[in-house]
Amino acid sequence: MVCSGDPPESEPIIRVQDLTKVFGHDPEKALKLHRLGRSKKEVYDETKATIALHNVSFEVMRGETFVLMGLSGSGKSTLLRCINRLIDPTEGKIEIDGVEIVGMDHEELRHIRRHKLGMIFQNFALLPQRNILDNVAFGLEIMGVSKDERNQRAEEVLEMVGLGGYGSSMPSELSGGMKQRVGLARALTSDPDILLMDEAFSALDPLIRRDMQDELLELQERLGKTIIFVTHDLDEALKLGTRIALMKDGSIVQIGTPEEILTNPENAYVEKFVADVDLTRVLTAKDVMRRPEPVAQCTAGPRVALHLMEEHDISMIFVITRHRILRGFVTLEDTVSAVKEGKNLSDILRTDVATVAPDATIPDILSLIVQSNHPLPVVDENGRMHGLVSRASILAALARKGGEA
Numbered sequence: 323m324v325c326s327g328d329p330p331e332s333e334p335i336i337r338v339q340d341l342t343k344v345f346g347h348d349p350e351k352a353l354k355l356h357r358l359g360r361s362k363k364e365v366y367d368e369t370k371a372t373i374a375l376h377n378v379s380f381e382v383m384r385g386e387t388f389v390l391m392g393l394s395g396s397g398k399s400t401l402l403r404c405i406n407r408l409i410d411p412t413e414g415k416i417e418i419d420g421v422e423i424v425g426m427d428h429e430e431l432r433h434i435r436r437h438k439l440g441m442i443f444q445n446f447a448l449l450p451q452r453n454i455l456d457n458v459a460f461g462l463e464i465m466g467v468s469k470d471e472r473n474q475r476a477e478e479v480l481e482m483v484g485l486g487g488y489g490s491s492m493p494s495e496l497s498g499g500m501k502q503r504v505g506l507a508r509a510l511t512s513d514p515d516i517l518l519m520d521e522a523f524s525a526l527d528p529l530i531r532r533d534m535q536d537e538l539l540e541l542q543e544r545l546g547k548t549i550i551f552v553t554h555d556l557d558e559a560l561k562l563g564t565r566i567a568l569m570k571d572g573s574i575v576q577i578g579t580p581e582e583i584l585t586n587p588e589n590a591y592v593e594k595f596v597a598d599v600d601l602t603r604v605l606t607a608k609d610v611m612r613r614p615e616p617v618a619q620c621t622a623g624p625r626v627a628l629h630l631m632e633e634h635d636i637s638m639i640f641v642i643t644r645h646r647i648l649r650g651f652v653t654l655e656d657t658v659s660a661v662k663e664g665k666n667l668s669d670i671l672r673t674d675v676a677t678v679a680p681d682a683t684i685p686d687i688l689s690l691i692v693q694s695n696h697p698l699p700v701v702d703e704n705g706r707m708h709g710l711v712s713r714a715s716i717l718a719a720l721a722r723k724g725g726e727a
Protein backbone atom coordinates (compact mmCIF):
# COMPACT_ATOMS: atom_id res chain seq x y z
CA MET A 323 0.00 0.00 0.00
CA VAL A 324 1.36 3.42 -0.88
CA CYS A 325 -0.12 6.22 1.16
CA SER A 326 0.17 9.62 -0.40
CA GLY A 327 0.37 13.08 1.11
CA ASP A 328 2.37 15.15 -1.30
CA PRO A 329 6.03 14.66 -0.43
CA PRO A 330 8.16 17.76 -0.28
CA GLU A 331 9.88 18.71 -3.51
CA SER A 332 13.13 16.81 -3.21
CA GLU A 333 14.43 13.40 -4.13
CA PRO A 334 13.83 10.34 -1.95
CA ILE A 335 16.74 9.25 0.21
CA ILE A 336 14.86 6.27 1.66
CA ARG A 337 12.41 4.06 -0.19
CA VAL A 338 10.50 1.38 1.67
CA GLN A 339 8.42 -1.00 -0.37
CA ASP A 340 5.97 -3.64 0.84
CA LEU A 341 7.86 -4.14 4.06
CA THR A 342 6.59 -6.94 6.26
CA LYS A 343 7.96 -8.20 9.56
CA VAL A 344 6.68 -11.25 11.36
CA PHE A 345 8.13 -12.18 14.75
CA GLY A 346 7.88 -15.92 15.39
CA HIS A 347 8.91 -19.31 14.10
CA ASP A 348 6.75 -19.73 11.03
CA PRO A 349 6.30 -16.35 9.32
CA GLU A 350 5.14 -17.92 6.07
CA LYS A 351 2.29 -19.73 7.75
CA ALA A 352 1.37 -16.57 9.67
CA LEU A 353 1.28 -14.48 6.50
CA LYS A 354 -0.66 -17.12 4.62
CA LEU A 355 -3.33 -17.16 7.31
CA HIS A 356 -3.39 -13.35 7.37
CA ARG A 357 -3.82 -13.23 3.60
CA LEU A 358 -6.68 -15.67 3.95
CA GLY A 359 -8.39 -13.04 6.06
CA ARG A 360 -7.46 -13.97 9.64
CA SER A 361 -6.89 -11.03 11.94
CA LYS A 362 -3.47 -10.51 13.50
CA LYS A 363 -4.86 -11.67 16.84
CA GLU A 364 -6.25 -14.86 15.27
CA VAL A 365 -2.91 -15.44 13.52
CA TYR A 366 -1.11 -15.01 16.84
CA ASP A 367 -3.49 -17.35 18.66
CA GLU A 368 -2.94 -20.03 16.04
CA THR A 369 0.78 -19.65 15.29
CA LYS A 370 2.24 -17.59 18.18
CA ALA A 371 3.69 -15.32 15.48
CA THR A 372 3.18 -11.52 15.57
CA ILE A 373 2.72 -9.64 12.33
CA ALA A 374 4.43 -6.42 13.42
CA LEU A 375 4.53 -4.78 9.98
CA HIS A 376 2.46 -5.60 6.96
CA ASN A 377 3.06 -4.28 3.43
CA VAL A 378 4.36 -0.90 4.49
CA SER A 379 5.48 1.42 1.68
CA PHE A 380 6.65 5.01 1.78
CA GLU A 381 9.43 7.34 0.71
CA VAL A 382 11.39 9.78 2.81
CA MET A 383 12.71 12.85 1.05
CA ARG A 384 16.19 14.20 1.59
CA GLY A 385 16.19 16.83 4.32
CA GLU A 386 12.74 16.15 5.73
CA THR A 387 11.75 15.10 9.22
CA PHE A 388 9.50 12.11 8.69
CA VAL A 389 7.60 11.20 11.82
CA LEU A 390 6.33 7.69 12.53
CA MET A 391 3.45 8.10 14.93
CA GLY A 392 1.02 5.64 16.42
CA LEU A 393 -0.11 3.92 19.58
CA SER A 394 2.04 1.47 21.48
CA GLY A 395 2.45 -1.74 19.50
CA SER A 396 1.57 -0.17 16.13
CA GLY A 397 4.99 -1.10 14.72
CA LYS A 398 6.92 2.19 14.81
CA SER A 399 10.10 0.86 16.45
CA THR A 400 10.09 -2.29 14.36
CA LEU A 401 9.88 -0.17 11.22
CA LEU A 402 12.69 2.14 12.35
CA ARG A 403 14.90 -0.81 13.27
CA CYS A 404 14.29 -2.48 9.93
CA ILE A 405 15.68 0.65 8.29
CA ASN A 406 19.06 0.19 9.95
CA ARG A 407 18.64 -3.60 9.89
CA LEU A 408 18.80 -3.99 13.66
CA ILE A 409 15.76 -6.08 12.73
CA ASP A 410 15.68 -8.19 9.56
CA PRO A 411 12.47 -7.73 7.59
CA THR A 412 10.54 -10.84 6.57
CA GLU A 413 9.61 -9.43 3.16
CA GLY A 414 10.00 -6.22 1.22
CA LYS A 415 12.65 -3.77 0.10
CA ILE A 416 14.46 -0.86 1.72
CA GLU A 417 16.61 1.42 -0.39
CA ILE A 418 18.93 3.99 1.14
CA ASP A 419 20.32 6.46 -1.38
CA GLY A 420 19.39 4.08 -4.18
CA VAL A 421 21.12 1.08 -2.57
CA GLU A 422 19.03 -1.92 -1.55
CA ILE A 423 19.95 -2.86 2.02
CA VAL A 424 17.75 -5.87 2.77
CA GLY A 425 20.09 -8.38 1.17
CA MET A 426 23.32 -6.75 2.34
CA ASP A 427 26.01 -8.72 4.15
CA HIS A 428 27.44 -7.65 7.50
CA GLU A 429 30.38 -5.74 6.08
CA GLU A 430 28.25 -3.62 3.71
CA LEU A 431 25.71 -3.04 6.46
CA ARG A 432 28.38 -1.88 8.87
CA HIS A 433 29.53 0.63 6.30
CA ILE A 434 26.00 1.99 5.80
CA ARG A 435 25.37 2.16 9.56
CA ARG A 436 28.60 3.99 10.22
CA HIS A 437 28.49 6.50 7.41
CA LYS A 438 24.86 7.01 6.51
CA LEU A 439 22.83 6.38 9.65
CA GLY A 440 22.92 7.79 13.16
CA MET A 441 20.62 6.30 15.79
CA ILE A 442 19.32 8.05 18.90
CA PHE A 443 17.48 6.06 21.54
CA GLN A 444 15.04 6.99 24.30
CA ASN A 445 17.25 5.66 27.10
CA PHE A 446 20.39 7.55 25.95
CA ALA A 447 22.48 4.34 26.05
CA LEU A 448 25.60 6.15 27.30
CA LEU A 449 28.55 4.18 28.62
CA PRO A 450 28.54 5.04 32.35
CA GLN A 451 32.27 4.59 33.01
CA ARG A 452 33.39 6.84 30.13
CA ASN A 453 33.34 10.60 30.23
CA ILE A 454 31.19 12.60 27.80
CA LEU A 455 33.95 13.22 25.28
CA ASP A 456 34.82 9.53 25.14
CA ASN A 457 31.16 8.59 24.85
CA VAL A 458 30.73 10.90 21.90
CA ALA A 459 33.99 9.77 20.30
CA PHE A 460 33.24 6.06 20.85
CA GLY A 461 31.87 5.41 17.35
CA LEU A 462 34.92 7.00 15.75
CA GLU A 463 37.20 5.01 18.07
CA ILE A 464 35.61 1.79 16.79
CA MET A 465 36.16 3.02 13.25
CA GLY A 466 39.88 3.35 14.04
CA VAL A 467 40.01 7.16 13.89
CA SER A 468 43.06 8.55 15.72
CA LYS A 469 42.60 9.93 19.22
CA ASP A 470 43.37 13.55 18.30
CA GLU A 471 41.05 13.51 15.33
CA ARG A 472 38.16 11.83 17.13
CA ASN A 473 38.46 14.10 20.16
CA GLN A 474 38.47 17.16 17.94
CA ARG A 475 35.34 15.95 16.13
CA ALA A 476 33.66 15.04 19.45
CA GLU A 477 34.35 18.52 20.77
CA GLU A 478 32.91 20.06 17.60
CA VAL A 479 29.65 18.13 17.86
CA LEU A 480 29.37 18.74 21.61
CA GLU A 481 29.61 22.44 20.81
CA MET A 482 26.95 21.97 18.13
CA VAL A 483 24.44 20.54 20.62
CA GLY A 484 25.19 23.15 23.27
CA LEU A 485 27.45 21.03 25.47
CA GLY A 486 30.81 22.63 24.75
CA GLY A 487 32.97 22.33 27.86
CA TYR A 488 31.22 19.23 29.24
CA GLY A 489 33.63 16.72 27.69
CA SER A 490 35.25 15.70 30.95
CA SER A 491 31.95 15.27 32.87
CA MET A 492 30.63 11.80 33.57
CA PRO A 493 27.16 10.71 32.34
CA SER A 494 25.92 10.45 35.95
CA GLU A 495 26.59 14.18 36.42
CA LEU A 496 24.27 15.19 33.57
CA SER A 497 20.51 15.83 33.54
CA GLY A 498 18.23 13.84 31.24
CA GLY A 499 18.12 16.64 28.67
CA MET A 500 21.90 16.90 28.66
CA LYS A 501 22.27 13.14 28.28
CA GLN A 502 20.02 13.24 25.25
CA ARG A 503 22.14 16.03 23.79
CA VAL A 504 25.10 13.69 24.20
CA GLY A 505 23.08 11.01 22.38
CA LEU A 506 22.49 13.50 19.58
CA ALA A 507 26.16 14.53 19.51
CA ARG A 508 27.22 10.90 19.37
CA ALA A 509 24.94 10.26 16.40
CA LEU A 510 26.34 13.32 14.61
CA THR A 511 30.04 12.46 14.94
CA SER A 512 30.23 10.52 11.69
CA ASP A 513 28.17 13.22 9.94
CA PRO A 514 25.49 10.76 8.78
CA ASP A 515 22.90 11.82 6.20
CA ILE A 516 20.10 10.19 8.15
CA LEU A 517 19.22 10.32 11.86
CA LEU A 518 16.92 7.64 13.23
CA MET A 519 15.35 8.82 16.48
CA ASP A 520 13.32 6.36 18.52
CA GLU A 521 11.15 8.13 21.12
CA ALA A 522 14.29 10.18 21.68
CA PHE A 523 12.62 12.81 23.87
CA SER A 524 9.96 10.69 25.56
CA ALA A 525 11.88 10.21 28.81
CA LEU A 526 12.41 13.95 29.34
CA ASP A 527 10.43 16.37 31.50
CA PRO A 528 7.87 18.32 29.46
CA LEU A 529 9.80 21.62 29.54
CA ILE A 530 13.14 20.02 28.70
CA ARG A 531 11.39 18.01 26.03
CA ARG A 532 10.09 21.19 24.42
CA ASP A 533 13.58 22.70 24.53
CA MET A 534 15.02 19.64 22.85
CA GLN A 535 12.35 19.75 20.15
CA ASP A 536 13.18 23.41 19.47
CA GLU A 537 16.83 22.58 19.38
CA LEU A 538 16.28 19.72 16.96
CA LEU A 539 14.33 22.02 14.63
CA GLU A 540 17.12 24.54 14.79
CA LEU A 541 19.81 21.92 14.26
CA GLN A 542 17.85 20.46 11.37
CA GLU A 543 17.66 23.86 9.72
CA ARG A 544 21.41 24.28 10.07
CA LEU A 545 22.51 20.78 9.12
CA GLY A 546 19.73 19.69 6.76
CA LYS A 547 19.82 16.04 7.88
CA THR A 548 17.07 13.62 7.00
CA ILE A 549 15.37 12.52 10.19
CA ILE A 550 13.00 9.65 10.89
CA PHE A 551 11.49 10.38 14.27
CA VAL A 552 9.38 7.85 16.15
CA THR A 553 6.90 9.18 18.68
CA HIS A 554 3.51 8.28 20.11
CA ASP A 555 2.95 11.93 20.98
CA LEU A 556 0.78 13.80 18.50
CA ASP A 557 1.90 17.27 19.61
CA GLU A 558 5.52 16.26 19.10
CA ALA A 559 4.71 14.81 15.69
CA LEU A 560 2.88 17.97 14.62
CA LYS A 561 5.70 20.17 15.81
CA LEU A 562 8.60 18.28 14.29
CA GLY A 563 7.21 16.51 11.24
CA THR A 564 7.60 17.70 7.69
CA ARG A 565 5.31 14.76 7.09
CA ILE A 566 3.73 12.29 9.47
CA ALA A 567 2.96 8.62 8.87
CA LEU A 568 0.24 7.45 11.24
CA MET A 569 0.55 3.74 11.97
CA LYS A 570 -2.02 1.25 13.22
CA ASP A 571 -1.55 -2.49 13.69
CA GLY A 572 1.59 -2.66 11.58
CA SER A 573 0.26 -0.62 8.65
CA ILE A 574 0.39 3.03 7.67
CA VAL A 575 -3.10 4.50 7.70
CA GLN A 576 -2.20 7.98 6.42
CA ILE A 577 0.85 9.94 5.36
CA GLY A 578 0.59 13.69 5.14
CA THR A 579 1.85 17.02 6.32
CA PRO A 580 0.69 17.98 9.82
CA GLU A 581 -1.98 20.20 8.24
CA GLU A 582 -3.20 17.43 5.96
CA ILE A 583 -3.43 14.95 8.82
CA LEU A 584 -5.36 17.44 10.93
CA THR A 585 -7.64 18.98 8.40
CA ASN A 586 -8.11 16.10 6.03
CA PRO A 587 -8.08 12.85 8.00
CA GLU A 588 -8.50 9.97 5.58
CA ASN A 589 -10.61 7.81 7.83
CA ALA A 590 -12.33 7.57 11.18
CA TYR A 591 -9.21 6.27 12.93
CA VAL A 592 -7.12 9.31 11.98
CA GLU A 593 -10.06 11.58 12.79
CA LYS A 594 -10.27 10.13 16.28
CA PHE A 595 -6.53 10.37 16.74
CA VAL A 596 -6.45 14.09 16.02
CA ALA A 597 -9.83 15.01 17.54
CA ASP A 598 -8.40 16.86 20.54
CA VAL A 599 -5.79 18.94 18.79
CA ASP A 600 -5.91 22.68 19.28
CA LEU A 601 -6.19 23.82 15.66
CA THR A 602 -5.06 27.37 16.40
CA ARG A 603 -1.62 25.98 17.14
CA VAL A 604 -1.14 24.29 13.82
CA LEU A 605 -3.15 26.13 11.21
CA THR A 606 -1.33 28.81 9.24
CA ALA A 607 -2.31 31.80 7.14
CA LYS A 608 -2.74 29.71 4.02
CA ASP A 609 -5.25 27.48 5.85
CA VAL A 610 -7.37 30.32 7.16
CA MET A 611 -7.24 32.86 4.33
CA ARG A 612 -10.05 33.52 1.91
CA ARG A 613 -9.73 34.19 -1.77
CA PRO A 614 -8.65 37.78 -2.40
CA GLU A 615 -11.84 38.96 -4.03
CA PRO A 616 -12.33 41.64 -5.00
CA VAL A 617 -8.94 42.94 -5.99
CA ALA A 618 -8.23 45.49 -8.69
CA GLN A 619 -5.66 44.95 -11.41
CA CYS A 620 -3.02 47.66 -11.76
CA THR A 621 -4.52 48.45 -15.12
CA ALA A 622 -7.96 49.28 -13.66
CA GLY A 623 -9.01 52.89 -13.19
CA PRO A 624 -10.41 54.49 -10.01
CA ARG A 625 -13.96 54.09 -11.32
CA VAL A 626 -13.60 50.30 -11.40
CA ALA A 627 -12.08 50.33 -7.91
CA LEU A 628 -14.89 52.52 -6.61
CA HIS A 629 -17.50 50.27 -8.16
CA LEU A 630 -15.93 47.20 -6.51
CA MET A 631 -15.78 48.90 -3.14
CA GLU A 632 -19.43 50.00 -3.31
CA GLU A 633 -20.55 46.64 -4.59
CA HIS A 634 -18.80 44.79 -1.74
CA ASP A 635 -19.36 47.47 0.87
CA ILE A 636 -15.69 47.79 1.76
CA SER A 637 -13.43 50.76 2.37
CA MET A 638 -10.19 49.56 0.79
CA ILE A 639 -9.07 47.47 -2.11
CA PHE A 640 -5.80 45.68 -2.85
CA VAL A 641 -4.14 46.32 -6.18
CA ILE A 642 -2.25 43.51 -7.93
CA THR A 643 -0.51 42.89 -11.23
CA ARG A 644 -1.76 40.36 -13.76
CA HIS A 645 0.47 37.79 -12.03
CA ARG A 646 -1.04 38.60 -8.63
CA ILE A 647 2.01 40.50 -7.40
CA LEU A 648 0.74 42.87 -4.71
CA ARG A 649 1.42 46.52 -5.49
CA GLY A 650 -0.45 48.16 -2.60
CA PHE A 651 -3.96 49.29 -1.69
CA VAL A 652 -6.28 52.20 -2.28
CA THR A 653 -8.84 53.61 0.18
CA LEU A 654 -12.45 54.56 -0.54
CA GLU A 655 -11.79 58.19 0.35
CA ASP A 656 -8.81 58.51 -1.99
CA THR A 657 -10.63 56.68 -4.76
CA VAL A 658 -13.63 59.05 -4.59
CA SER A 659 -11.27 62.04 -4.90
CA ALA A 660 -9.37 60.35 -7.73
CA VAL A 661 -12.59 59.87 -9.69
CA LYS A 662 -13.49 63.53 -9.16
CA GLU A 663 -10.03 64.80 -10.04
CA GLY A 664 -9.44 62.41 -12.97
CA LYS A 665 -6.41 60.78 -11.39
CA ASN A 666 -5.08 57.28 -12.05
CA LEU A 667 -5.10 54.42 -9.58
CA SER A 668 -1.32 54.61 -9.38
CA ASP A 669 -1.58 58.23 -8.14
CA ILE A 670 -3.44 57.18 -5.00
CA LEU A 671 -1.77 53.80 -4.43
CA ARG A 672 -0.53 53.26 -0.87
CA THR A 673 2.41 50.94 -0.81
CA ASP A 674 3.03 50.79 2.95
CA VAL A 675 0.93 47.65 3.26
CA ALA A 676 1.30 45.16 6.11
CA THR A 677 1.35 41.58 4.86
CA VAL A 678 1.30 38.09 6.31
CA ALA A 679 3.49 35.18 5.18
CA PRO A 680 1.63 32.01 4.09
CA ASP A 681 3.14 30.04 6.98
CA ALA A 682 2.33 32.60 9.69
CA THR A 683 0.54 31.04 12.67
CA ILE A 684 -2.81 32.21 13.98
CA PRO A 685 -1.36 34.01 17.06
CA ASP A 686 1.04 35.89 14.73
CA ILE A 687 -1.75 36.83 12.34
CA LEU A 688 -3.99 38.03 15.17
CA SER A 689 -1.31 40.29 16.59
CA LEU A 690 -0.78 41.82 13.13
CA ILE A 691 -4.52 42.29 12.61
CA VAL A 692 -4.77 44.10 15.96
CA GLN A 693 -2.04 46.49 14.82
CA SER A 694 -3.41 47.18 11.34
CA ASN A 695 -7.13 46.85 12.06
CA HIS A 696 -8.10 45.60 8.61
CA PRO A 697 -7.83 42.31 6.67
CA LEU A 698 -4.27 41.46 5.74
CA PRO A 699 -3.05 40.15 2.41
CA VAL A 700 -1.22 36.82 2.48
CA VAL A 701 1.87 37.36 0.37
CA ASP A 702 4.63 34.89 -0.38
CA GLU A 703 8.34 35.59 -0.61
CA ASN A 704 7.97 36.43 -4.31
CA GLY A 705 5.43 39.14 -3.59
CA ARG A 706 2.52 37.08 -4.89
CA MET A 707 -0.80 37.55 -3.11
CA HIS A 708 -2.67 34.37 -2.24
CA GLY A 709 -5.54 35.54 -0.12
CA LEU A 710 -6.74 37.70 2.72
CA VAL A 711 -6.85 36.91 6.40
CA SER A 712 -9.15 38.58 8.89
CA ARG A 713 -10.72 37.67 12.21
CA ALA A 714 -13.77 36.46 10.29
CA SER A 715 -11.73 34.25 7.94
CA ILE A 716 -9.93 32.69 10.92
CA LEU A 717 -13.18 31.99 12.74
CA ALA A 718 -14.76 30.57 9.59
CA ALA A 719 -11.76 28.30 8.96
CA LEU A 720 -11.70 27.07 12.56
CA ALA A 721 -15.43 26.34 12.46
CA ARG A 722 -15.04 24.54 9.13
CA LYS A 723 -11.99 22.49 10.10
CA GLY A 724 -13.34 21.86 13.59
CA GLY A 725 -16.52 20.53 12.05
CA GLU A 726 -14.59 18.29 9.71
CA ALA A 727 -12.10 16.99 12.28
Ligand SMILES: Nc1ncnc2c1ncn2[C@@H]1O[C@H](COP(=O)(O)OP(=O)(O)OP(=O)(O)O)[C@@H](O)[C@H]1O
Pocket residue numbers: 345346372373374392393394395396397398399400401554
Ligand atom coordinates in the same frame (compact mmCIF):
# COMPACT_ATOMS: atom_id res chain seq x y z
N1 LIG B 1 11.35 -8.95 19.42
C1 LIG B 1 10.04 -9.13 19.32
N2 LIG B 1 9.49 -10.36 19.42
C2 LIG B 1 8.15 -10.56 19.31
N3 LIG B 1 7.28 -9.58 19.08
C3 LIG B 1 7.75 -8.32 18.99
C4 LIG B 1 9.15 -8.03 19.11
N4 LIG B 1 9.32 -6.68 18.97
C5 LIG B 1 8.10 -6.18 18.76
N5 LIG B 1 7.16 -7.14 18.78
C6 LIG B 1 5.70 -6.97 18.56
O1 LIG B 1 5.55 -6.29 17.34
C7 LIG B 1 4.48 -5.33 17.43
C8 LIG B 1 5.03 -3.96 17.09
O2 LIG B 1 5.91 -3.55 18.14
P1 LIG B 1 6.76 -2.20 18.09
O3 LIG B 1 7.65 -2.20 19.29
O4 LIG B 1 7.34 -2.02 16.78
O5 LIG B 1 5.61 -1.13 18.30
P2 LIG B 1 5.73 0.39 18.69
O6 LIG B 1 4.67 1.10 17.90
O7 LIG B 1 7.11 0.86 18.53
O8 LIG B 1 5.32 0.35 20.21
P3 LIG B 1 5.94 1.17 21.46
O9 LIG B 1 5.52 2.60 21.26
O10 LIG B 1 5.26 0.54 22.64
O11 LIG B 1 7.40 0.97 21.42
C9 LIG B 1 3.93 -5.45 18.84
O12 LIG B 1 2.83 -6.32 18.80
C10 LIG B 1 5.08 -6.07 19.62
O13 LIG B 1 4.60 -6.83 20.69
